[in-house]
Amino acid sequence: METKTKKFKRDILNWYNNNKRDYSWRETNDPWKILLLETISQQTQLDRADTYFKLFIEEFPSPATMASSSLKKVLILWSGLGYNNRARRLYESSKILSEKGFDELYPNFEVLPGVGPYTNNAILSFAYGEKVITRDVNVDRVFSRYFGLNNVENFVHNNKQPLLNRVSSRDLNQAIMDFGSMVCKSKNPLCSTCVLEKNCEKNIVKIKKSKETFSGSNRELRGALLKLLLNENIASLETIQKNLKTDKVKLLKAVSTLEKDGLITIKKNNLVEINS
Ligand code: SF4
Helix, strand or coil: CCCHHHHHHHHHHHHHHHHCCCCCCCCCCCHHHHHHHHHHHCCCCHHHHHHHHHHHHHHCCCHHHHHCCCHHHHHHHHCCCCCCHHHHHHHHHHHHHHHHCHHHHCCCHHHCCCCCHHHHHHHHHHHHCCCCCCCCHHHHHHHHHHHCCCCHHHHHHHCHHHHHCCCCHHHHHHHHHHHHHHCCCCCCCCHHHCCCHHHCCCCCCCCCCCCCCCCCCHHHHHHHHHHHHHHHCEEEHHHHHHHHCCCHHHHHHHHHHHHHCCCEEECHHHEEEECC
16 A cells, blocks of 8 residues: 555655756756855745856856855845845855865765755755755645644654655655745645645644844844945944944944854944955
């Protein structure tokens, strides 16, 4: 008798064959491209991430090209994506990778700044063909709903073999990710037309989300401040405050967190400079 896991793999891979989104990086096994894409696509929709990915790969086709550039140049290219720490970590990773290379770090890429278990597994699966599941929120949601799970981590750990035997981990991982963002969506999953519906436990849990307001937040101010410094290079606190029309307490908080993140330096005479 066909197991639930087998049915899941069969149905989701069939769906993927007919519906996969066509991106330039889909078939790559270049770990640098995968690291770039995974870093850019965090908290960013894939179509938008794809546009930035193309810009980045053209400018920085290898870790060495980014490492020999400057943080400022990386931040300029990153403009509009937000969460500038990711750009800094990517830049720091490029420095390490230009010395050591992915093969030397294999299989532990978590030594690279900003690389956690998800990106580590994405590199292992997409670049090295390792039999691993790349778990992110989309993937966890699909597993949890379909198999009726409270603990996806345990499930994946205990079912690694049946999930991954006789399939390409790249295809299965990408299939689940696409399916999670296109069909088994966080809000309003498309159950009535879903090809997995027949065998799905429909364990749909409503998540109460407290939404962080961007407008007026420290994150918004940090972004505006960084944008100003990318143009001016260096500016006094007074000039920044005037330009950004903000109060001093908020500005000092933004400045100190950006300095802590290694993106700017506070100099003498209240001058603030972008790091390069
Ligand atoms: S039937 Fe609904 S809950 Fe189940 S996999 Fe499809 S979209 Fe998700």
